Amino acid sequence: MLERRYRLLGHNSPLFYQKPLHLVRGEGVWLWDADGNRYLDAYNNVPCVGHCHPHVVEAMHRQAATLNVHTRYLHENILRYVERLTAKFAPPLAMAMLACSGSEANEIALRMARQQTGAQGILVTDLAYHGNTEAVAETGIAFMPEAKTTRRVRAFASPDAYRGPEGLSGEALTAHYLESVRAAIEDFQSQGIGVAGILICPAFANEGLLEAPPGFVEKAVAMVRAAGGLYIADEVQGGFGRTGAYWWSHEAYGITPDIVTLGKPMGNGFPISGVIASSAMIESFGSWGMYFNTFAGTPVACAVANAVLDVLENERLPESAVSTGAYLAAGLRSLQERHSLIGDVRDKGLFMAVELVSDRASRAPASAESGRLINLMRERGVLISRLGRFDNVLKLRPPLPFRPEHADILLATLDECLAAL
Ligand code: PMP
Numbered sequence: 001m002l003e004r005r006y007r008l009l010g011h012n013s014p015l016f017y018q019k020p021l022h023l024v025r026g027e028g029v030w031l032w033d034a035d036g037n038r039y040l041d042a043y044n045n046v047p048c049v050g051h052c053h054p055h056v057v058e059a060m061h062r063q064a065a066t067l068n069v070h071t072r073y074l075h076e077n078i079l080r081y082v083e084r085l086t087a088k089f090a091p092p093l094a095m096a097m098l099a100c101s102g103s104e105a106n107e108i109a110l111r112m113a114r115q116q117t118g119a120q121g122i123l124v125t126d127l128a129y130h131g132n133t134e135a136v137a138e139t140g141i142a143f144m145p146e147a148k149t150t151r152r153v154r155a156f157a158s159p160d161a162y163r164g165p166e167g168l169s170g171e172a173l174t175a176h177y178l179e180s181v182r183a184a185i186e187d188f189q190s191q192g193i194g195v196a197g198i199l200i201c202p203a204f205a206n207e208g209l210l211e212a213p214p215g216f217v218e219k220a221v222a223m224v225r226a227a228g229g230l231y232i233a234d235e236v237q238g239g240f241g242r243t244g245a246y247w248w249s250h251e252a253y254g255i256t257p258d259i260v261t262l263g264k265p266m267g268n269g270f271p272i273s274g275v276i277a278s279s280a281m282i283e284s285f286g287s288w289g290m291y292f293n294t295f296a297g298t299p300v301a302c303a304v305a306n307a308v309l310d311v312l313e314n315e316r317l318p319e320s321a322v323s324t325g326a327y328l329a330a331g332l333r334s335l336q337e338r339h340s341l342i343g344d345v346r347d348k349g350l351f352m353a354v355e356l357v358s359d360r361a362s363r364a365p366a367s368a369e370s371g372r373l374i375n376l377m378r379e380r381g382v383l384i385s386r387l388g389r390f391d392n393v394l395k396l397r398p399p400l401p402f403r404p405e406h407a408d409i410l411l412a413t414l415d416e417c418l419a420a421l
Contacts, residue, residue: 001022002020017375021383028399029042029050030051039382040398041399042396042397042410043396044397046268047269048240048308048399049268049315056268056307056311058307059307060303062303068299070294070298071297077306078299081306084309085309086276089248089256089276093256093260095276095282097274098272098274098302099273099274099296100273100295100296101131101271104133105261105263106232106234108291109232109234110122112277113229113230113258117228119194119195121152121154121188121193121196122153122198123181123199123224123229124155126141126142126156128141128158130201138150139199157177158204159204159210159216160210161173161211162363171215173213181220185224188227198232200234201235201236202235202248202252203237203351205238205351208346210353211346230257231258232261233261235261235262236262236263236273237264239266240262240318241317241400242351242397244322244349245318248260258278259275262276267308268308270305272304315401320400320403324407325347325349325351325352331408332414335418339415341356341357341418342355343360350397352394352395353394353395355393356370356392356394365392367392371386372421373418377413382410
């Protein structure tokens with residue numbers, strides 16, 4: 001299969017693990033490979049209500065067998081869905097535009113911010129990933145090394161309370177990181193580009209689930225708004241009850257974004273994404289340039305998305321994410337006491353980052369060890385991954401039906417693998 005894959009998809013189509021997995025079935029938090037081995041999924045957030053949830057599968061099947069057309073006809077599913085979805089946002093976020101991927105949602109958000117402000121400049125973190133369209137890829141500075149930065153995008157230093165400059169903490173650390181935001185804004189202004197907005201994942205997920213120093217996000221957004229720009233919250237990873245006692249990761253800071261983008265878990269694997277903004281902004285954007293997306297918001301897509309909301313609500317998954325997340329985080333912190341390799345544990349709801357270091361005092365990243373560890377975990381039946389500036393941060397982000405008994409398996413396996421390194 002690997003040979004065929006290389007021949008058909010090339011050698012640069014990313015694969016997980018030294019020994020890639022050939023998965024054939026999923027159910028809840030479990031996955032099975034072609035040899036019948038079972039794996040605990042502690043990585044995938046897209047199947048947020050669990051792999052192949054029967055209620056979602058049934059809704060998709062029933063609607064696909066009835067009608068599937070684009071959105072230029074009236075249909076109840078899209079209205080019901082957008083009604084339910086927008087009710088979960090603070091005013092004035094009251095209207096939606098639907099799309100099929102997180103990249104598309106961010107593409108719309110960038111166009112909207114530029115159209116609304118008449119400016120071009122977008123600020124992002126220097127470790128951001130927001131998607132793969134031409135305009136959105138400009139925001140992934142770390143992923144396009146030849147470009148580094150473009151005329152319309154400036155990166156500021158990813159705010160990191162664990163890896164900040166030696167001796168700085170609290171307000172001083174906040175001021176240090178804000179300086180980088182200020183410089184980017186000034187650069188845009190001096191070049192006549194202007195500030196259209198700041199695009200951030202409020203959980204700083206791709207950056208390594210960073211903990212920003214106190215007040216950083218609030219102050220950075222205030223600086224951008226003062227310069228005429230908008231606050232775009234990318235909830236593609238952090239949304240739908242993943243990151244804490246709320247539905248959206250931006251709620252952690254108590255400021256309402258101007259534009260929110262959604263994706264990944266929205267359809268539990270079915271491609272559906274969206275942009276939420278005020279009615280005024282969406283009406284203005286729509287009258288400026290028509291937006292239509294053939295596969296977005298179809299009766300099937302919205303049947304699936306409605307079913308995902310049903311399960312999240314009926315099974316109270318955002319609430320259980322908080323309690324299981326706290327349980328798992330406590331377990332990871334007790335592993336930290338016994339394994340010096342664990343330098344930092346960060347948790348936001350049912351999303352954990354475990355930063356591995358070869359020396360706690362210097363915080364030297366244990367990048368090679370983290371690579372060995374995720375492969376060892378895979379050999380022992382638990383799926384996780386890693387990320388971060390130095391690829392030394394374990395990323396634990398299971399489907400939300402993950403319970404304490406699953407956390408126990410993850411913790412015991414991690415304990416064994418850390419000892420076996
Ligand atoms: N935003 C964030 C924060 C993401 O993590 C990703 C995907 N990793 C995207 C946007 C892009 O989403 P998609 O792959 O659906 O285009």
